[in-house]
Amino acid sequence: MMMKAAIYNDYGPPEVVHIGEVVKPVPAPNEVLIKIVASTISAGDWRARSLEMPTGFGLIGRLIFGVFRPRNKVLGSELSGIVEAIGSDVTQFSIGDAVIGYPENGCHAQFRTMPEDGAIIRKPESLTFEQAAGLFFGGITALDFLLNFGKITSGETVLINGASGAVGSACVQLAKHFGAEVTGVSSAKNHDLVRSLGADFVIDYADEDFTLGNKTYDIVVDCVGNAPWAKSKHVLNETGRLLLVAGSLGDMLKASFVSKKHGKKLVSGVSMGNRDKLLALMEIVESGAFRPVIDRVFSLENIVEAHAYVDRGHKCGSVVINIAL
Ligand SMILES: NC(=O)c1ccc[n+]([C@@H]2O[C@H](COP(=O)([O-])OP(=O)(O)OC[C@H]3O[C@@H](n4cnc5c(N)ncnc54)[C@H](OP(=O)(O)O)[C@@H]3O)[C@@H](O)[C@H]2O)c1
Known part of the structure; x- marks a missing residue:
């Protein structure tokens, strides 16, 4: 057949x-x-x-x-x-x-x-x-990076670069679910969407480069690939984590070295799905916190x-x- x-x-x-x-x-x-x-x-x-x-x-x-x-x-x-x-x-x-x-x-x-x-x-x-x-592609990646790699906790400040994509839109919702204050970076045309997903603040990347700003974050998630360690470390709090969903091989290789040297951490990796993660995500879906x-x-x-x-x-x-x- x-x-x-x-x-x-x-x-x-x-x-x-x-x-x-x-x-x-x-x-x-x-x-x-x-x-x-x-x-x-x-x-x-x-x-x-x-x-x-x-x-x-x-x-x-x-x-x-x-x-x-x-x-x-x-x-x-x-x-x-x-x-x-x-x-x-x-x-x-x-x-x-x-x-x-x-x-x-x-x-x-x-x-x-x-x-x-x-x-x-x-x-x-x-x-x-x-x-x-x-x-799953967005949801499991967001769950892995925020919870398993990034150890997000309630009350933290989180910036999501690429907040309107599959991974970014899941990150915004899950970070809110875990009790974070969320800033989403996207084009202006997607700000209403990113706000509707729960973002407290939005940044238009055409207007403002968040890596040059004065505000610092506990977690920065780069879902775009244009916020490497060299640029983003300046906007991390003293124990902040940069989570590179889309990062270069160079940043991946230096992750454990820079993380030992600084209080700040660079985390890069590959998300993998399994049944336990699917079920964990489904609980969040059924609570109404993720669509x-x-x-x-x-x-x-x-x-x-x-x-x-x-x-x-x-x-x-x-x-x-x-x-x-
Ligand atoms: N490490 C892993 O395990 C893993 C897993 C899954 C995905 N990934 C990677 O993660 C990345 C994102 O995946 P995705 O599925 O979310 O992609 P996507 O759905 O195509 O999202 C792309 C988003 O990036 C935004 N964007 C484009 N240029 C931007 C800029 N200069 N600044 C900020 N945002 C910008 C776009 O927003 P606008 O339309 O508003 O411009 C769009 O919403 C991909 O590179 C993918 O390969 C890695």
Whole structure:
């Protein structure tokens, strides 16, 4: 049996992606087969397709995604859908369950298999399939950086650079949830959105470079890649942390050195999803403190147009691909 998928065989512009047919997966004994309803095109998909990597990560990008050609031909890190079939050993899911998953690739297709103990949980009824598909790339990254890497505590001051993107919009909401005072940096056209997510203050990056200001913060989160340690350390409090969601290899390599030398800390790393983190995020969703921001919805047939839209670098939250449209 075959299924439709968005396939890319070479790195490059949006046009390297085309709709084709691939073999429909069959679940192993411990796997569920998911009929995908929606997925997203994330900044991670943009990097994996274009090989545009943060400074210093060019070779590492090829090692991760495939040296000469992409290793995984189907992009899409997150999904929402319905369990269509289950392997003989599966006990936690049944056919017909609405689920959300974060397998990190292969979601721009009609079907995907996942191990039942992988990064997959039931979809909350409070979210549509399109909303639910946009939860994890931004939400898990924000949770990892703020809580697990940044050790955020109530009452701290937090600045989010890139506050309207998928990761930034999640950071604003989660930082508020953890009791912080939040400043969001975005273009002026997105200030209403960033305020509506809970930001106490907003800065227009076209008007003001926050790294040159007098105000200091307990945490600065850079979701853009233009606020490295050399610029941002001046706006950290004495025990402040700079969390580089998008940082250079140079800053990543010097993180432990500068963190030992200063009271201030530089934290850089890679967020990874697992079921416990998905469930932790879901508790926050169900408390009403976090909603994924959805920018636009495209059909699978219009995936090249959707990639081109993401490539502009100014999406608000997530760009969703509705596979069922
Ligand atoms: N380390 C990890 O594990 C990890 C995980 C996930 C993502 N990432 C990285 O995190 C970055 C952000 O991802 P994302 O999904 O949030 O991207 P995104 O949704 O494309 O967000 C980009 C945002 O950046 C803003 N922006 C553009 N230029 C800006 C500037 N000069 N100053 C401030 N904001 C600016 C845009 O806002 P305006 O439209 O208002 O300009 C837009 O909202 C990407 O580089 C991605 O690769 C890293």
